[in-house]
Amino acid sequence: MKIALAQIDAHIGNFEGNVERMLRAVEEAKTQGADIVVFPELSTCGYPPRDFLDFDDFVHLAEDAVQRMARAAQGIAIVIGSPTRNPVPEGKDLFNSAYFLAEGQVRFVQHKALLPTYDVFDEYRYFEPATEFKILEYKGKRIAVTICEDIWNIGNENPLYTVCPLDELAPLRPDLIINLSASPFNYAHSHGRIHVAKANVLRYGIPMFYVNQVGAQTELIFDGGSLVVAPGGEVFDELPYFEECVRTYDFDEVMQGGGRGEQAKEKYRLIHDALLLGLRDYFGKLGLKQAVVGLSGGIDSAVTAALAARALGPENVRGVLMPSPFSSGHSVEDARRLAENLGIRYDIVPIAGVYESYLQTLEPHFEGKPFDLTEENLQARIRGMILMAFSNKFGPIVLNTSNKSEAAVGYGTLYGDMCGGLSVIGDVYKTEVYALAEYINKDGEVIPRNSIVKPPSAELRPDQKDSDSLPEYDILDRILYQYIECLQSPQDLIAMGFEETLVRRVLRLVNINEFKRYQTPPILRVSGKAFGMGRRMPIVGKYLA
């Protein structure tokens, strides 16, 4: 038997597009001689559909898509993911299901049992867990059909769950495991995924065919990397990351082991490629082409613009340089050099005139108060407004250039540098931004060396440096990582050797700036704990604040 893995980029709610995409993959799988082609989790409606699932009409459209796909299951069997209505009144209204389609019909349905409800996942908000587990029989093979998280409770050792679907299925003597996944990327996750796939295979002694969604859904980036694991536990093949792919495997060959093995995984290459896909899909799925970025001469805007130029093409990216009276001479030079390196169009729009007109307009109301954060924020907001004006006049989307360190401690201006349609590096700490810049420069200068080596500054008052108001980033980022990703307490951090006053100050900054993060654009997620849908904090909370 030949099994095709079809790692596709489903688009949430785009039933028409998703069916067309799946039908093309079915044709490709047929060309490759496949007997069965397997798609990712919820491939009819895209993952995660979120509260669209509350609309009866949306579920109805998914049901229609299943029927259209069933009609196409001629000469090949198809496994797709789609929501199913729960016929029993008790429990949630839907199941998250895998559909086996053959000879023009739905022949088998298996629901998902383990429903992740943590971090970015909300599955128990919508779905009832499966309690029944059946084996699919097809062409003489007995297939255990599982969905994503279903394989993440190996031997019931994951404390989150009390059921292990494959332990239920094992006594029914399956020959192979199929898994339909929508497993979002973070830079450490592919290791975990391979570990889990192997551990399952070794436990049951049968091969696994694991298909992951690829593509970005706003902030969530799905990386593909679908897997075939041979019964001895070795990775027989791993599909590419960050691109669609249909590839067919002969079951008997997989049983013999060997194969291509794993791909190399390097943190900054993964983050780089993930962000390109995140950018491409945000624009592509919204039907947009062009981006505009404010170029300060600093590293954050340089990395953002470089990623945008690679993702969208330099002809679709426009830079705007907006020097103020406090900008240093080299800032404009560094930004100009970046734009030239990237081959993107740029405009220089000095903000002094507008800044002066605000000062004049506000002077009668400011009661002689001295220059303070107000005037710094004015400059940042004028820049935000100019970018939005370019966006309104010519159509490009403003890319936000904030990094994770800034977003964490609130070192940014709401409606100023925190504006934009999408945050590109908002899940990348400042020290990681430097490493990403070096990665971008690995084949020659793209990001000007001076933008990398000069001390970071917002340049909103004379001779300002980030280190005037923040600790050095190498210390700050380590504290932030321990608090945000590892959920450590102040006591834990102090025990690690960080200075108590600094720890309390940083954690307080994180917590009192929740109000700012509430209004930032969606952030492309590349870490295990990103700001946004996976981290839900009360604004008026008083903890460590």
Add this chain to the structure above:
Amino acid sequence: MKIALAQIDAHIGNFEGNVERMLRAVEEAKTQGADIVVFPELSTCGYPPRDFLDFDDFVHLAEDAVQRMARAAQGIAIVIGSPTRNPVPEGKDLFNSAYFLAEGQVRFVQHKALLPTYDVFDEYRYFEPATEFKILEYKGKRIAVTICEDIWNIGNENPLYTVCPLDELAPLRPDLIINLSASPFNYAHSHGRIHVAKANVLRYGIPMFYVNQVGAQTELIFDGGSLVVAPGGEVFDELPYFEECVRTYDFDEVMQGGGRGEQAKEKYRLIHDALLLGLRDYFGKLGLKQAVVGLSGGIDSAVTAALAARALGPENVRGVLMPSPFSSGHSVEDARRLAENLGIRYDIVPIAGVYESYLQTLEPHFEGKPFDLTEENLQARIRGMILMAFSNKFGPIVLNTSNKSEAAVGYGTLYGDMCGGLSVIGDVYKTEVYALAEYINKDGEVIPRNSIVKPPSAELRPDQKDSDSLPEYDILDRILYQYIECLQSPQDLIAMGFEETLVRRVLRLVNINEFKRYQTPPILRVSGKAFGMGRRMPIVGKYLA
């Protein structure tokens, strides 16, 4: 036995403050002669603590608070809500529990069984459901202790759940039911809550003592309205809405029925009072005092400013009038009159100078393109920036003035009129804003009559009216309500008699403007389906878009 209901305003994560607040209420209950005093759900840490619960340190602080309260349980028993660690590795790490404290110790713990995971609720993200149900015995009475949602599956008829805690407890022959709740307000919810309390009492034939949290936690407003229901099903007493209260009842008197009965409930009075509490608590819990509102002369800013003046005191509210070249003469007059009616300070800051300087600065880059949305948005954003400058210079928080109809269809400018720290009327449809204005004016003109009767306009181009680009609000709002609150499909709406083209246009506008709503301030929730944490939509989704 005398039972005190202590409806308090717990502050999320403010363990020190919450313990002090509870200790004061314990003293008050003692003064009233109570044998037992009951607090709301999760009263140690406040509800909803959200992802703070992922921090071991946060849970530890809640445990400390329980111990402090236990030590205070001398001469009176205390029932509080707090998270409990799950000792079993399987399942979620925590329970949502009620603690019975007496004679200085924890004497009884009951966990919550029904964990709402829909709309604004995420309880299954954190908590494991109870599977054990015990009766609390105290002073000769057998007490069934339940937590919020536990009483919302009467006779197992709620399709969301498969367990009915009181059906489990009934065979153990309880004499009364206690319920610790944190049930957020919406203008229709108090009816439902009373209905549920009554239905439980009638089913089991024993009285219920129901304690609800009061106070706002950012967007969620908890209304109090705690209840005592006599065994015949009549409301013996209902505590006040929107304020703290400790009130003690004699069990034997409640058994005889009678009492004060329900309070009157009027939609706009409830919304009005809820918004005042939402404002007060947002400011109070963040340690803030002052607000600033842009006054356009229109009804939205007028209602927002009037609510702010009532909530915070006119001395703490500042209006800013920002006429542009397109403002009509009556706008400034209407806004000035409002400020005078409210007794708030106001400044007039014409935006023509700044607007001109933007046009001049951008002219070389705009390639001779004509006046369009860009220039409209510029005006709105200049106003937003001026308000933020007042905020930065003097400290007041900018109140957002967008209504729910605008937020729904994206009729607003990001970083312009959509800015602010808190959205006051963002869950109030435009037609409801008019009704709220009339309610505010019930004892005499507060909001100038002209702001109510003139046709709504953004005044961003000559002779502009909202109805140039939107359907009339009475039709628009009915479509929006059916789609947003009632989850109806286009087909359903057409079947109701709405015109198909209009239906498709409005639903598309709602869905394509998710990106704008993503970046708006938190919205005080007064309806059954508000934008924000209770409505989670993919930005790149294609459904109806």
